Amino acid sequence: MMFGLSLAAASLVIFVMIELVPGDPAAFMLGINAAPDTLAALRAELGLDANPAVRYVRWVSGMLIGDFGVSYTYQVPVAELVSARLVVSLPLAVMALLLSILIAIPAGMFAAARRGQAADVGIMGVTQLGIAIPNFWFAMLLVMVFAIHLRWVSAGGFPGWEAGVIEGVKALLLPAVALAVQQASILARVVRSALLDTLTQDYIRTARARGLSRRQVLVRHAFRNAMIPVLTILGLQFSFLIAGAVIIENVFFLPGLGRLVFQGITQRDLIVVESVVMLLVFAVIMVNFMVDIAYAIIDPRLRRR
Amino acid sequence: MNKVSAPLLDVRNLSVEIASTTIVDRLCLQLQRGAVHGLAGESGSGKSMTALAVMGLLPDSASATGSVLLGGHDLMSSDDAGMCDIRGRRMGMIFQEPMTALNPLMTIGDQVAETVRIHTSTGHDESRAIAASRLDRVGITADRAGLGRFPHELSGGQRQRVMIAQAIALQPALLIADEPTTALDVTTQASILELLCGLAEEEAMAMLLITHDLAVLARHAARISVMESGRIVEEAESEALFRNRTHGYTRTLISSATHQPAKVARSQDAKSLLTVEQVSVGYRKSGASLFTDNATRTIVKDVSLSVATGESVALVGESGCGKSTLARAILGLEPLLGGSVTLDGHQISQSGGLPESAQRAVRGAMQVVFQDPFGSFNPRHSVARLVAEPFHALPHTPRGRDLGDAVADALLSVGLQIEDGTKFIHEFSGGQRQRIAIARALVTRPKLIILDEAVSALDVSIRAQVLDLLAELRAKHNLSYLFITHDLAVVRAIADRVVVMKEGRFVETGPTDQVLDHPSAGYTRELVAASPEIPPEWLA
Structure with missing residues (x-):
């Protein structure tokens, strides 16, 4: 029930926000010299002449049966448009997140195990840098090294999954790395501080008194307890990665969701913007829901009897 | 039998320093097999640090010197791997906080079985069986969910029993119990202490019972060492210690523990x-x-x-x-x-x-x-402001000089100085903080x-x-x-x-x-x- 309420509230907010944005899609499509009666006719055709309440109900009831409307600029159903972009954005986000986890967890654990030593200081310095470096700049650096000099992968564009899974993954690899660096840096710091926090807990001392070594204590006792704050950050990061890749998508000429929204906004293709934002809201709620389930799997205190 | 003369635990000239402050000062302590030895003292006297030094679990910032012999084997010269082998197998330790001393994400069975699995090549099922029998020994029966229960599903007393089970799973020769019952109710405390002393006797285990509560030691310990600022000031058989009260500090401790303030005469017909x-x-x-x-x-x-x-x-x-x-x-x-x-x-x-x-x-x-x-004071407010807090709830709040006078009166009446009002709560000891809390209660002149x-x-x-x-x-x-x-x-x-x-x-x-x-x-x-x-x- 909370799920439905959240979505309904979000849809209303999105609709009102977009209504407030200046700019008439019909005027934008016809250019500045359009005759008033042509404009009126187009507005009627697009359904923009009806009052906002009616249009809101139309939009929401459409979505309920899977009809997201037709893009003003592309003249194709929004659902088609979005799903074509989603097959790029979703794998990209997943890859970036996996990379981020694969880098951050070992790095964070390593740093926590050697707190205050050179390795810890070094890792923390690198993550500081990783957060500070703008990811588009790093992306360009990656292109220069791996695409232009070494020619291991192409500099941009997406061949489509028809070209084969390997080709697809290769095309997404550099953008995923560019996205992952910042996320991994943040996550590594969270992993480290969460671990250091759990390492001061009484049960760690109990486990040490049982005869566990520092390393065994870290792996068997501290790690799982430290996962709770880490999961929270992971959830936020995934939501961000799905739509937050606009700049990276532009650097690599990827037909992703971020670019779709960006184009939608500049071209006043409001129906596309509305639908994509709605989809993102849905994704964020889903991710949070999954994070909650993961909490319960990790922590028996959160399970209901 | 000359074995009696060879103590199980022999601590010689143990000193512990943290940031060049001496916490434990040339401490000597001997424990015989099967005996319950009490270590008494007030907070900050170095009791817990002594225990952690014996276990080799001092915080990284601490350094220890001296020697700790367990069954003739010098623990101070062991590296961490050597200590890991001894901890849990030859000596176990239980701590005060039953609420936080067990891993909340692990079942109690797994936590007890872990002691077994870490030190022996026992398989999963067998170590679980050992865990079950040890839990049964401490009074946690394997009925219903049994071993699969998590710490949060147990009461404080039950958790402390699990603590004991994981510490004694491999029948160590030495058990260190650091304030094992301080956080528990009196009836639970009695049963846990009985269990501990019963185990010590049954399994010929030496127990170092650390507590601030002399009455607990009077009932359960054979010998008592009294600690004051890092040193053992007196050691004797329990009864002799209480009867003779040789050392001044021991006398102070005992008289404080049994202290009765002067009775307040009261009119019987008060309304x-x-x-x-x-x-x-x-x-x-x-x-x-x-x-x-x-x-x-x-x-x-x-x-x-x-x-x-x-x-x-x-x-x-x-x-x-x-x-x-x-x-x-x-x-x-x-x-x-x-x-x-x-x-x-x-x-x-x-x-x-x-x-x-x-x-x-x-x-x-x-x-x-x-x-x-x-915890009941805002750390960012001055003591004067803290003491004046109750006035906020009153219809007529005194202002300016009246407020200052009321606060000063309250501080003086609990034995603090007027200047203390400008300080912050972290600058005071626990006893002084409780005086401030009383001053805060007195400021509105309550009945x-x-x-x-x-x-x-x-x-x-x-x-x-x-x-x-x-x-x-x-x-x-x-x-x-x-x-x-x-x-x-x-x-x-x-x-x-x-x-x-x-x-x-x-x-x-x-x-x-x-x-x-x-x-x-x-x-x-x-x-x-x-x-x-x-x-x-x-x-x-």
């Missing part, structure tokens, strides 16, 4: 100040529907109580019996399900609630002091002070001082106290009358001496029997 009439307090059950009205859990069931002007009444019971809930209800912090509370002739609370104004009128007449001397476990967290010598202060203030201002505690020694020291509470109901009420010396209710008898006491003949 009733606080009247609690048939009060019930409860909570709506979580998950209960909005539409089922009676889905409440009653915590306090239909209790009546009255406190006269100048009288000190103790409310005694174990954790969860509802004594703090009742105190909160009297303070107006919990709505009543039934009954009413009257203070000084004004009704201040009743079921269904009363207008804010009814409480406001008499709010200054009733104040409270809580247990935690640190009744509710003291919720107000001296429980204090060391015995500080506790004796605070109890004296309370007695003195009571005589001076004709104050009434409602003293909520689980400690019968405190009750004896301060209360005229005692009310014993169990499961939300009063089981016995009467004059303190009568109730504690000749209890009539079965539960009171149980409580009195479980409360550790230094045998009076030892102190004669």
Whole structure:
């Protein structure tokens, strides 16, 4: 029930926000010299002449049966448009997140195990840098090294999954790395501080008194307890990665969701913007829901009897 | 048998330093097999650091010198891998905090079995079987979910039993118990101590029992070492220690533990100040529907109580019996399900609630002091501002010089200086903080002070001082106290009358001496029997 309420509230907010944005899609499509009666006719055709309440109900009831409307600029159903972009954005986000986890967890654990030593200081310095470096700049650096000099992968564009899974993954690899660096840096710091926090807990001392070594204590006792704050950050990061890749998508000429929204906004293709934002809201709620389930799997205190 | 002369644990000239401060100073200690050896002392005396040094678990910032021999093997020269082999197998340790000392994400069976699996090549099933039998030995039977239970599903006493099981899983020769029962109720404390001492005897295990509570040691330890600022100042057989009281510090400790403030003379015909009439307090059950009205859990069931002007009444019971809930209800912090509370002739609370104004009128007449001397203060406010806090709830707040005078009066009357008002709470010791809490309660010139476990967290010598202060203030201002505690020694020291509470109901009420010396209710008898006491003949 909370799920439905959240979505309904979000849809209303999105609709009102977009209504407030200046700019008439019909005027934008016809250019500045359009005759008033042509404009009126187009507005009627697009359904923009009806009052906002009616249009809101139309939009929401459409979505309920899977009809997201037709893009003003592309003249194709929004659902088609979005799903074509989603097959790029979703794998990209997943890859970036996996990379981020694969880098951050070992790095964070390593740093926590050697707190205050050179390795810890070094890792923390690198993550500081990783957060500070703008990811588009790093992306360009990656292109220069791996695409232009070494020619291991192409500099941009997406061949489509028809070209084969390997080709697809290769095309997404550099953008995923560019996205992952910042996320991994943040996550590594969270992993480290969460671990250091759990390492001061009484049960760690109990486990040490049982005869566990520092390393065994870290792996068997501290790690799982430290996962709770880490999961929270992971959830936020995934939501961000799905739509937050606009700049990276532009650097690599990827037909992703971020670019779709960006184009939608500049071209006043409001129906596309509305639908994509709605989809993102849905994704964020889903991710949070999954994070909650993961909490319960990790922590028996959160399970209901 | 010359084996008796070779001690199991032989600590020689152990010193521990943290940041060039000496915490433990050239300490020597010997433990015989199968003996229970007590280590007594106040907080900060270095008891726990001594234990951690023996276990090789000192914090990284600490450095230790000297030698620790366990069965002739020098532990101080072992590296961490060597110590890991010894910890859990040859020596085990249990800690004070039963709530936090077990991993909340791991089942109790796994935590006990881990000790076995770490040190032996036993397989999964076999180590679980050993865990089950050890848990069974400490009184956690494998019925129902048994080993699969998580720590949060157990009570404090049960958790402490699990702690013991994981420490003794491999029948170590030495068990160190650091304040094992301090956080527990008296009846639970008694059963846990019995279990520990039984195990020590049965399995010929030496036990180092560390506690601040001399009465516990009087009952359970064969020998006692008394520690003061890092050194052992006296060591003797228990009875001899209490009878002879050779060392000055030991004398101070014992007299503080049994301290009785001067009795306050009181007129018998004093009128009733606080009247609690048939009060019930409860909570709506979580998950209960909005539409089922009676889905409440009653915590306090239909209790009546009255406190006269100048009288000190103790409310005694174990954790969860509802004594703090009742105190909160009297303070107006919990709505009543039934009954009413009257203070000084004004009704201040009743079921269904009363207008804010009814409480406001008499709010200054009733104040409270809580247990935690640190957690109940805002660390960013000056002491003067903290002490002036209760005025915010009053209709007429004194301003400027009047406010300053009131705060100064309150600080002086608890034995602090006026200049202390400009300091912050972290600059004070635990005992001083509790004085500040009392000053905060006194500032509105109340008639009744509710003291919720107000001296429980204090060391015995500080506790004796605070109890004296309370007695003195009571005589001076004709104050009434409602003293909520689980400690019968405190009750004896301060209360005229005692009310014993169990499961939300009063089981016995009467004059303190009568109730504690000749209890009539079965539960009171149980409580009195479980409360550790230094045998009076030892102190004669």
